Amino acid sequence: MLQHLINPLVLGALTALASSLITMTAYRTVTLEQDQVVDFIVVGSGSAGSVVASRLSENPNWEVLVLEAGGQPPPESKVPAFAAYAIGADSEYNYNYIIAPQRHALLNFRNQESFFPRGKVIGGTSAINYMIFIRGNRKDFDTWAEMGNTGWDYDSIMPLYMKMENYKGKHAKKYAKYHSQTGPLSVESMRWDSPFTKYFKAAGKELGLEEVDFNSEKHVGYNAPDLTTNNGERQSASDAYLKPNLHRSNLRLQAGSLVTKVIIDRNLRAIGVEYIRDGKMRRAFARKEVILSAGAIDSPKLLLLSGIGPKQQLRTHGIHPIVDLKGVGQNLQDHVALPGLTWFITKNSGNAVQLILTPEARRAYRTKRNGPLSVPMGFVGIYMVNLGVDPDPSVQDVQYRFLSVTLGADFGLVVAPNYGYTDELIRDYVKKQGGRRGFMIFMGVMRPASRGSVTLRSKNPLDPPVIDPNFLSNSADVDSLLKSIRYVMVLGNTTALREGLGAKFFDQKVLGCKHLAHDSDDYWRCYIRHMAGSGAHPSSTCKMAPSSDPDGVVSPRLKVRGVAGLRVIDASIMPLITGTNLAAPTMMIGEKGASLIKEDWSYGD
Incomplete structure (x- = not known):
């Protein structure tokens, strides 16, 4: 138990040191009225959610609301050298999830379990990760397309990477065709x-x-590797995409709001969400779409809590199945x-x-x-x-x-x-x-060849899910x-x-x-x-697939099967994990998802 006493002392010292080195500017957040109605609700302000919300708010006629469970990021999260501690356990900026006891691995870990970091803060995991920016191999994306996911091949997604990037690194001249200086995300060499x-x-x-x-x-x-830093400070996805645009009257961020359920009407259309803020259950409604960008752990958890998933699992926890979708929470992949x-x-x-x-x-x-x-x-x-x-x-x-x-x-x-x-x-x-x-x-x-799952522990939304990567x-x-x-x-x-x-x-x-x-x-x-343990790169739990694949959860346009007005846009949609760190591919998925929504609602870039 000693480590649980030391962590607060270490983090306190790091906060003090970081505060002496940088000046933090808080995010502009709002407090909504009960039953607020907007056009789009984005659940999560992380690597994908920040991108989606920012891009949708480019249409001044669309009202976009971002609901984030966490709060303002701490000063130590901005100093790159402190990443190993900002990501650590027992932090209010982390969900502090624990991997379920493993049968084939983690034999020198307490109870054959391990800590599984996921950011609970504005910026999500992009506010606590190691900032490594590597897009992925051509084969990663061409394989997705070969699996029936039209429009996700390398040549199709490469322009999205260029769109997102403001490159300031050492490769700008030699590798100029692969880099852009016009996007919102600062990418620097070490x-x-x-x-x-x-x-x-x-x-x-x-x-x-x-x-x-x-x-x-x-x-x-x-x-x-290149890093998502700006002048030597971490630049999270929310720093790049949300913070500069929160002056827009049609883009609002409400922190401290834990979404617990998607509200689905009798016509099988997502019309809003329930969330907990300040200990009270509240609701918000969407005229057009609800977008889950809560990550590869919490997006499937939210679908399950909403009655979308394997019907037997849902009934076991006393949840009425709305859509029997056996792939929800399955296919978990981690490096x-x-x-x-x-x-x-x-x-x-x-x-x-x-x-x-x-x-x-x-x-x-x-x-x-x-x-x-x-x-x-x-x-x-x-x-x-x-x-x-x-x-x-x-x-x-x-x-x-x-x-x-x-x-x-x-x-x-x-x-x-x-x-x-x-x-x-x-x-x-x-x-x-x-x-x-x-x-x-x-x-x-x-x-990796091993596959795991994310399942419910109970129907109580405050209970963490059961995360079983099934390592090795x-x-x-x-x-x-x-x-x-x-x-x-x-x-x-x-x-x-x-x-x-x-x-x-x-x-x-x-x-x-x-x-x-x-x-x-x-x-x-x-x-x-x-x-061996987790690379902290969860993916693939809401698999993108054509309708012919019975294990698919979302279409190649990222729409959840069987429910109108509901999409998942984050790393959970990957049919196969990319062969590199996931921050860059996840932000690209955010760019792609926002473009698809604009196309479907007839608003061009």
């Missing part, structure tokens, strides 16, 4: 090179990888991630925790918005690699994040407990890394991670890292696997099942 950067790059070159722009056609290679592979070093600089606490770091950020506080803590760069899981060599199977920080850099006080690791694992493995200089290579399987239930994911480990061991042993940094692998065995020979396949398979 504004600071770590002391580790040159070794990170040299190791990539040594392995034959190319330095690429991950937002071009090339995805296999290495580089520091299974594996932290903990650590190398200690004997040369060059110290760890990232120490770097961000120096007076020099504060001065650099305050005066120039650069230095170690201007990037996610410890972030050096990304390797994207094809290991043969996908036969197309241009498609990345795995993403490696090179971090100049170890799992035990804070002596097991916050980061490891927030992952959910047991106290025994922290004492036996994590704390033995504490205080030592080193780096960690964090890997994620980009195209398909052994192909274990095989992929094993290949990833074999590759990363070669990477960690490159001359660039071994001689340049004096890198030496931390080879202590983890609990539960000590009986197995170190570096054997059996040991690493055991390590994977004990240490």
